[in-house]
Amino acid sequence: MDSPTDTTTNGTTGGKADQVARTITDLIAGGSLSPGERLPGERQLAERMGVSRVSVRAALQRLKAQGMVTSVQGGGTRVASASANLDAGLAVLLRGKLDNLHDLAEIRMALETWAAGRAAERATDTQIAEIKGHLDAMEAAGPRRGADSNVAREDALFHMAIGKASQSPVYTHILTTIRSVLVEMLDFHRYELFSEPNDDAIVLDQHRAIFEAIERRDAAGAQTAMQDHLRWVLAYYARHREPASSS
Numbered sequence: 391m392d393s394p395t396d397t398t399t400n401g402t403t404g405g406k407a408d409q410v411a412r413t414i415t416d417l418i419a420g421g422s423l424s425p426g427e428r429l430p431g432e433r434q435l436a437e438r439m440g441v442s443r444v445s446v447r448a449a450l451q452r453l454k455a456q457g458m459v460t461s462v463q464g465g466g467t468r469v470a471s472a473s474a475n476l477d478a479g480l481a482v483l484l485r486g487k488l489d490n491l492h493d494l495a496e497i498r499m500a501l502e503t504w505a506a507g508r509a510a511e512r513a514t515d516t517q518i519a520e521i522k523g524h525l526d527a528m529e530a531a532g533p534r535r536g537a538d539s540n541v542a543r544e545d546a547l548f549h550m551a552i553g554k555a556s557q558s559p560v561y562t563h564i565l566t567t568i569r570s571v572l573v574e575m576l577d578f579h580r581y582e583l584f585s586e587p588n589d590d591a592i593v594l595d596q597h598r599a600i601f602e603a604i605e606r607r608d609a610a611g612a613q614t615a616m617q618d619h620l621r622w623v624l625a626y627y628a629r630h631r632e633p634a635s636s637s
Contacts, residue, residue, distance in 0.1 A: 406441045410449035413439060418458060418469055418559065425566040428468045429459065491575060492627040499620040501564065502549065505556040506612040510604045513555035518605055521555060524548035525601050529594055541590070542580040546573045548597060552604070583626050596622065 414435075417423045429435065432450070436443045450467055453459045459467045509517070524547045531541035549572065553565040565572070584593065596619040603611035 406445040407448035506616040507609040508556035510612040517555035
């Protein structure tokens with residue numbers, strides 16, 4: 391039963407709902423609640439914040455109207471993640487368009503270079519272990535290509551883990567927005583763009599250099615390693631564009 395004493399000094403629950411909404415917003419902005427993460431139930435939130443479920447419900451409705459959270463089918467609420475329409479629209483722009491993929495690679499260089507440096511400065515030991523886990527999985531996958539290979543997926547998860555380790559809620563939201571597009575891009579890289587026999591070994595070495603710099607807390611080294619990797623990717627794009635422009 392909702393508490394009848396959950397009121398502000400003027401006798402309304404509006405102030406309490408505002409406080410709950412601000413608290414949840416701060417948790418999202420501070421990275422304590424990640425995109426797509428499910429919130430505790432109304433009863434749990436009410437108990438934690440010392441308010442009634444009526445106030446929690448009103449706060450969640452306000453946050454839904456602002457696009458901060460969304461309803462979960464079957465009940466519950468989660469932090470809003472990527473816009474499906476934005477993600478799908480971006481995928482259409484990129485699919486089969488080498489120039490657009492090149493643009494995204496350049497944008498990634500700016501963003502991911504920054505993130506690698508931040509990860510070196512701020513990553514927890516657990517986050518460093520997560521990055522290494524994806525690096526190890528890439529190495530275990532080997533040079534195998536095709537539907538049975540997980541190397542592109544682990545590549546994407548490696549970059550996502552670095553983004554998480556940067557401990558920037560803004561950057562985490564950006565990555566979440568383009569997550570499926572990033573996976574498609576890395577599928578293209580691994581299975582079509584990188585066609586030379588030793589390309590997989592080169593990419594693995596580049597990822598290892600990024601990880602090792604983050605592990606030793608070398609922000610400048612992590613940024614340089616990420617730039618080297620993505621410059622190499624951009625050089626591949628340039629070579630693939632030359633035949634198209636001369637035909």
